Every structure is written in structure tokens, then in C-alpha cells.
Amino acid sequence: MGPLLLACLAWGASAQDNLPFLKEQAAEYPAAIAGYRILIDEITADQGNFSLALVEPLIGLSRSLLKTGDVDAAEQAARRAQHLYHRNDGVLAIGQVDAIKLLVQYYLRIGQPALADQQQQFAYYLATRQGYNSEDLLPAGYELADWYKETGQYRAARRTLERIIEQYTPQPSAADAANKSLNKSLDNPTEDSSVDPALLAAYTRLATITRLDGACCSYKKLDTAARLFNANEILSSQQKIALNLALGDAHLLSNRNTEAMDYYRRAWLISEEEQLDTFDAPREIAQSGVLVRRDPSHQVWLPRTERSGFATNNSGNGAFSREFRLASVEERLALASLPPQSFTLPLNNNNYQVSIRETYTDDKADRARSMIGAPFQFSYSQLMHILPNSLQKPEKLADLAIEMEFTVDADGNLHDIRILNESLPRGLRTMMLKVLVKSKFRPRLENGLPMATQGVKLIQTFHSGV
Numbered sequence: 001m002g003p004l005l006l007a008c009l010a011w012g013a014s015a016q017d018n019l020p021f022l023k024e025q026a027a028e029y030p031a032a033i034a035g036y037r038i039l040i041d042e043i044t045a046d047q048g049n050f051s052l053a054l055v056e057p058l059i060g061l062s063r064s065l066l067k068t069g070d071v072d073a074a075e076q077a078a079r080r081a082q083h084l085y086h087r088n089d090g091v092l093a094i095g096q097v098d099a100i101k102l103l104v105q106y107y108l109r110i111g112q113p114a115l116a117d118q119q120q121q122f123a124y125y126l127a128t129r130q131g132y133n134s135e136d137l138l139p140a141g142y143e144l145a146d147w148y149k150e151t152g153q154y155r156a157a158r159r160t161l162e163r164i165i166e167q168y169t170p171q172p173s174a175a176d177a178a179n180k181s182l183n184k185s186l187d188n189p190t191e192d193s194s195v196d197p198a199l200l201a202a203y204t205r206l207a208t209i210t211r212l213d214g215a216c217c218s219y220k221k222l223d224t225a226a227r228l229f230n231a232n233e234i235l236s237s238q239q240k241i242a243l244n245l246a247l248g249d250a251h252l253l254s255n256r257n258t259e260a261m262d263y264y265r266r267a268w269l270i271s272e273e274e275q276l277d278t279f280d281a282p283r284e285i286a287q288s289g290v291l292v293r294r295d296p297s298h299q300v301w302l303p304r305t306e307r308s309g310f311a312t313n314n315s316g317n318g319a320f321s322r323e324f325r326l327a328s329v330e331e332r333l334a335l336a337s338l339p340p341q342s343f344t345l346p347l348n349n350n351n352y353q354v355s356i357r358e359t360y361t362d363d364k365a366d367r368a369r370s371m372i373g374a375p376f377q378f379s380y381s382q383l384m385h386i387l388p389n390s391l392q393k394p395e396k397l398a399d400l401a402i403e404m405e406f407t408v409d410a411d412g413n414l415h416d417i418r419i420l421n422e423s424l425p426r427g428l429r430t431m432m433l434k435v436l437v438k439s440k441f442r443p444r445l446e447n448g449l450p451m452a453t454q455g456v457k458l459i460q461t462f463h464s465g466v
Contacts, residue, residue, distance in 0.1 A: 019035065020032045020033075020034075020035030020036040020038075020039060020057065020060060020061075020064075021060055023035055024060060024063065024064050027067075029064045029065075029067045029068050030068070032060070032064040033061060033064045033065060033068070036057045036058075036060050036061035036064065037061065039057045040054060040057050040058065040061065043057070050084060050087055050088070051084075052084055052085075052088050054080075054081070054084055055081045055084050055085065055095070055099075058077045058078070058080050058081035058084075058099075059077075059078070059081050059098050059099060059102065061074075061077045062074045062075075062077035062078040062081070062099070062102045063102065065077060066102065066105055066106070066109070071106055071109045071110060074102065074105075074106060075102075075103065075106045077102075078099045078102040078103050078106065079099070079103070081096070081098070081099040082096045082099035082100070082103075085099070092126055092129050093126075094126050094127065094129075094130055094136060096126070097123050097126060097127075097140075100119050100120075100122060100123045100126075101123065103116075103119045104116045104119045104120050104123075104147075107119065108352060108354065113151065113352075113354045113356050113367070113368040114356065114367050114368065117147075117151070117153075117356055120143075120144060120147045121144065123140065123143070123144070124140050124141065124143070124144040126140075127139075127140030127141070128140075138164065138168065138196075138198055141160060141161075141163075141164045142164075142201060142202070142205070144160055145157045145160040145161050145164075145202075145205055145209075146205070146349070148160060149205070149208070149209055149212065149346070149348075150346065150348045150349070150350050150352050151352055151354055151355060151356045151368075152354070152355030152356060152357075152371070153356050153358050154209050154212055154213035154358075155213070155358050156358060157205070157209045158206060158209055158210070158213070161202045161205055161206045161209070162206070164199070164202045165199060165202050165203070165206075168195075168196050168198075168199050168202075169195060169199065169228075170195055195228060195229070195232055195234065197229070197234050197235050197236070197239060199225075199228075200225060200229060200235065200239055200242070200243060203221055203222055203224065203225035204222070204225075204242065204243070204246045206218075206221045207219070207221045207222050207246060207250050208286045211250070211253055211286060211287050211288060212286060212287070212288050212344055212346060213288070214288050214290075214342075216254070217254055218250040218253070218254070219247060219250035219251045219254055219256070219259075221250075222243070222246055222247045222250050223247070225243065226243060226247065229243065237270060237272070238275075240267075240270055241267045241270060241271055241275065241278070244263045244264070244266045244267035244270075245263070245264065245267045245278075245442070247259075247260075247263040248260045248261070248262075248263035248264040248267065248442065249285045249286075249442055251263060252285070252411075252412050252440055252442065253285060253287055253440055257411050257412075260412075261449075261450050264279075264442070264443075264445055264448075264450065265445070265448045265449070267279075268445050268448040269448060279444065279445035279446075280444060281444055281453065281456075282408040282412075282441040282442060282443055282444050282453050282456055283441060283442040284345060284347060284375060284441060284442075285345070285412075285440060285441060285442055286345055286346055286347045287344070287345050287439065287440065288342065288343065288344040288345070289342065289343055289344075289435070289438040289439065290341065290342045290438075291340055291341055291342055291343060291431065291434050291435070291438070292341050292342075338382055338385065339382055339385040339386050339427075339431075340378050340379065340382045340383055340385075340386065340431055341379070341382060342378075342379075343373075343376050343377065343378055343435050343438075344376070344377045345375055345376055345377070345439065346377060347375065351374065351463070353370060353371045353372055353377075353380075353463075353464055354368050354369070354370060354371060355368065355369050355370075355371050355379075356368045357369070369381065370464070372397070372462050372463075372464050373460065373461070373462050374460070374461050374462075374463065375458070375460070376432075376435055376460055378431075380464070383462075386425070386427030386428060386430075386431060387425065387427070387428065388425050391425065394464050397462040397463075397464065398461075398462065398463050398464065400461070400462050401459050401460070401461050402419065402421055402424060402428070402432055402459065402460040402461075403419075403420040403421055403457065403458075403459055404417065404418065404419055404420065404432065404436065404457065404458045404459070404460065405417075405418045405420060405455060405456065405457050405458075406418065406436060406456055406458075407452060407453065407454045407455075407456065408441045408443055408444070408452065408453045408456050409443070409452045410443050410450040410451055410452050411443070411450070412440040412441050412442060412443050412450075413440060414436045414437065414439060414440070414441065416454070417433055417436050417437065419432060419433065432460060441456075
């Protein structure tokens with residue numbers, strides 16, 4: 001029985017009709033908001049304005065207000081809950097994390113992703129203040145890495161995960177180091193020490209982020225994990241299945257089909273009867289792809305700084321000039337003035353629909369760009385270049401669903417692709433055909449062997465916002 005339920009029952013609320021969290025779970029948000037406010041008033045009258053008993057209903061109120069779109073009131077409720085923790089337990093109280101998560105959503109809703117990013121980093125900082133042996137630290141580290149991944153900050157995600165692996169991987173004793181001259185890098189962890197099986201999630205996340213960032217050979221991260229965990233024999237059956245599937249996916253997307261199918265078969269062989277439905281249909285794999293040919297001879301030049309975009313007379317000879325620099329490949333793919341240049345299939349748990357830039361040259365530069373689409377994600381501004389005016393409003397895009405049907409062969413390639421929407425604009429149809437041709441799925445397994453599957457269906461949507 002949770003603390004909110006206990007609080008509600010203590011005030012005589014009906015478990016069927018009046019408990020606000022039940023209304024919230026039933027998506028009856030106006031009723032939940034009313035119930036939370038009544039509960040807050042009653043607790044305030046009995047225990048005062050600064051009771052920690054107010055935190056749970058304030059958090060629930062903020063969640064429900066966000067669902068109704070009343071973002072300002074949601075922020076006020078979250079900040080009041082956070083203030084109660086500050087007043088009672090100090091400004092670094094770990095309990096305020098739930099309020100911070102709501103503030104992250106608030107800042108995303110009002111178009112301030114950089115401030116949301118700061119809040120997410122603060123939540124992780126609070127966990128580090130509890131000490132590296134804290135049970136809150138590892139989940140908080142994964143949450144921060146997931147935030148970075150889901151907002152396109154792949155380098156930050158990679159650094160976070162590498163730091164987790166370094167902190168939680170046992171290092172050899174001084175005697176062992178002297179005798180064996182072990183290399184303590186991430187690619188050569190010690191294999192004769194006890195290691196936390198929870199670290200498997202760090203390696204699988206690291207492989208996924210490597211692919212989303214467009215880098216090569218994500219399987220190498222998982223090969224390291226396999227050596228480490230297999231040497232220690234500490235993984236559960238479910239974790240072994242997950243590791244082998246992740247290895248198969250990573251090898252498949254690196255066009256190492258023989259190795260991929262070997263790992264898929266290993267996962268199938270160690271699966272129990274009730275786990276075999278994992279293999280009964282093709283599965284999406286987190287990946288990214290480029291929709292335009294990488295032509296090294298095609299160069300794009302950008303102003304070196306925002307101010308240098310204007311003509312200046314630096315030489316004093318009456319000749320005006322502008323300072324430019326060569327755009328990186330990353331900047332070329334993100335330019336808003338171009339049609340869709342790339343796509344990602346991130347398989348995110350959250351629908352943040354924003355990419356926060358990790359490198360920029362001017363403090364005034366827009367640090368974030370809007371993304372759109374699920375399961376495939378695109379730059380919003382680039383997508384506008386191929387849409388007719390009738391589809392360029394967010395509410396029109398939200399109603400658009402592209403139905404596709406295709407065959408996934410035994411190597412995970414997609415063939416016989418059909419767009420089932422009859423009236424789809426040509427540019428959008430061409431783009432989705434390119435995306436599917438460049439994508440790979442995990443193939444269906446039958447008796448441990450990969451099989452082609454016809455008639456696989458997928459629906460692409462374009463909802464925007466959190």
C-alpha cells in the first residue's frame with residue numbers, strides 16, 4: 001500500500017470514487033485534480049503548510065495538471081513539493097527527484113529543452129551526493145543516460161555510461177596488477193572479480209547509442225560485456241537471452257550476418273517455452289541511417305560566428321568580407337534548409353521529440369531542434385520541405401498515419417515494400433520507402449533458424465510534443 005493511498009484512507013476517502021490517484025490512473029484528470037486539491041487542503045488544515053505529507057498529493061496534482069495541459073499550475077505544484085523537501089531535508093534532499101522529473105516535462109512543454117537538460121543533470125547530481133555505494137546512483141545514472149539518448153545527446157550518453165562501467169567494474173588488486181600487468185581499459189575489464197550483473201544494461205545501452213550516433217561496430221562493446229559476464233557466470237537466464245539478442249542485433253546492423261544468426265540461435269536455445277514468443281515475429285532494432293549520399297566533394301559553408309554573418313571591413317581598405325567555416329557532416333545533416341537528410345529508429349520510452357545539440361559555436365545559437373515521428377524520427381524543420389502546405393500544421397500532422405507492409409527476409413533486410421495510403425504526398429512516400437530500404441529488422445526464428453516473414457505491417461505517425 002503506497003503512502004498516497006495510506007494518506008487518502010486516513011482522511012476517510014472512498015477507495016472506489018474519491019481517491020485521486022485512482023482517478024488519475026483511470027485518466028479522469030479533472031476528477032483527480034479536484035481530489036488532490038481537496039486532500040492538500042485537508043492535510044494543510046491538520047498538519048500545516050510545510051508538512052511532508054503534502055508532497056505525494058502535490059506530485060499527483062502536478063502530473064494530472066500536465067496531462068490536461070495546464071503547465072503553469074503543474075509547475076507551481078511541483079515547485080511547492082520540491083520546496084517542502086528543501087525546508088524539511090535540505091536543498092540536496094534525494095526525495096525531490098520526483099518533482100524535478102515533472103519540472104523536466106514542464107520545461108519541454110514550454111519549449112525550453114536546455115533548462116530541462118539542467119534539471120535532469122541536477123537529479124543525477126543529487127544521487128551522486130548520496131555516495132557511490134548508494135542504491136539510488138546506478139538507476140539515476142541509467143536515467144541520465146536514457147535522457148541524453150532520447151534527446152539526441154549521444155556523446156554525453158556515452159560518457160555517462162562509460163563512467164558507470166568504470167565505477168562499477170571491480171579492478172584487480174595491486175598484487176594481481178603486478179603479476180598480470182592487466183590493462184584496465186573498458187575493452188579489457190578484469191575477468192576474475194565479482195561484477196554487478198546490473199552493469200549489463202550499461203553495455204547494451206552503450207551499443208545502442210553507438211549505432212544511433214552513426215558510429216561503426218557497436219558489437220565490440222557487447223563483445224567486451226560477453227567476455228566479462230561469461231567469465232563470471234553471474235547472469236540470469238533472462239539476462240543471457242538479452243545479451244545474446246543484443247549481440248545478434250549489433251552484428252546484424254554491422255552486416256556480420258553469420259555472427260548475428262549464431263547469437264540469435266544461442267538466445268533461442270536457452271529460452272524457456274514461455275519466452276519463445278520473443279522470436280515469433282520480426283522485431284525492430286534501434287538504429288540510424290542517412291537518406292542522402294555522402295559526397296565528400298559537396299561542401300557547405302556556414303558563418304564562423306553569428307556576428308560574422310554580416311559584412312565587415314576588417315582590412316581597412318574599403319573591401320567588405322564575411323568569415324565562413326566548412327560545415328561538419330553532423331551540421332550538414334541537421335541543416336533546417338534541407339529536406340530530410342537522416343532518420344533514427346530510437347525505440348524511446350519517452351516522446352520528447354527534441355534533439356539538444358552538444359556542440360555549437362555561438363551562445364545565442366538555437367541549442368535544440370524539434371524532432372518528429374514514431375517509430376522513425378526525423379528533423380521537424382527538414383520534414384516541412386517535403387510536405388504540402390495542407391500538412392504543415394502540427395494538428396494536421398498528428399492525424400497522419402502511414403501504413404506500410406513489407407517482407408523481412410532471413411537476413412533482416414526489408415523487401416516488397418508497399419505504402420498502403422492511397423493519397424499520401426509523393427515526397428513523404430519516397431522518404432518512407434528510402435527509410436525502410438535502409439533499415440534492418442531482427443528476423444523471425446523458427447526452431448532456432450532465421451526465416452523470411454511476409455506481410456509485416458508498420459504504422460508511422462507524426463505526433464509532436466511530450
